[in-house]
Amino acid sequence: MYKIAVIPGDGIGKEVVPEGIRVLEAAGKRFGIQFQWKFFPWGCEHYLSCGEMMPADGLELLKGYDAIYLGAVGAPGVPDHVSLWGLLIPIRRSFRQYINLRPVRLLRGMQSPLRDKTPDDIDLCVVRENNEGEYSNIGGKMYEGTDQEMVIQASIFTRKGVERVIRFAFELAMTRPKKHLTSATKSNGIVYTMPYWDELFRQISKEYPEVYADQYHIDGLTAALVLHPEKFDILVGSNLFGDILSDLTPALAGSLGIAPSANLNPEHEFPSMFEPVHGSAPDIAGKGIANPIGQIWSGAMMLDHLGYPEAAKAIEDAMQVVLEDGKTKTPDLDGGATTQEVGEAIAEYILR
16 A cells, blocks of 8 residues: 655646546556555645645655655745745755656657657657756845845755766666767856766766767757757756756647656655646636646656556556547647546546
């Protein structure tokens, strides 16, 4: 029995999470996996009523679970830095979820905005450093409200933090047919942190002679990904650059609505957290038209992390079949299906 902490969060998170659970229960029934779900009503609504994104003992409450299944966070009226630093970042850092893993594939039945690209052309994985880098909380503001007002924000790169994410990316590349790893930095403009990352990347690459390793500046890489996505396989970058790449690449694959992610503590010392890349989408919340595939795919990643790769693959195969069939697609994919109808179709296929 796996104890899963569920945080539906805000907006469409409350609509896609039930479909993710529906599909996970179907996979559990087929593969003999049992779940115990515990719901936590945290997020922006909680903040507006209680003044905090989660209770003071929230992290202690989550610590005893096998995994965390998150929907989305964000709502009008709550600044993004408040919602992010009040929930997601404390979980990621306190539980040492230093790997943010985001697979990107052009699934059969999807249409890329890039002309003539096929599923064989877009099969990527972004490995993002998730605990430090540009998203540190080191800095401050001085002389506020005067003509001398100034702000400073420090980027923190530790040897341990950089080495572990790069080494994880190399190990992942070793499992892939292309065995190709690309590092993204901006060492021609950011004079200390980025050359440091480049240096460590080159050092670690010597331990993996089987992997073809190359390095790009982030601006050149974004252009190359749009022009020739088929040339790339695994992308590794700092917190900021990994974040940018993991929005660009699923857009190339047709929709942010299908993109999953995993915040991993690879050592299993703490629970890892699984969430779709899309946000809370308040403009469509409550309409029942949100695409649940990103949430469902994130659930498949959770199963894989828990040690059930066959169950994870069954979910991914079911997603492919439903998309390729074309009868059950949400409006973002030019279909007319509801969120629930997509979840039901995928769950039904798994149980066939």
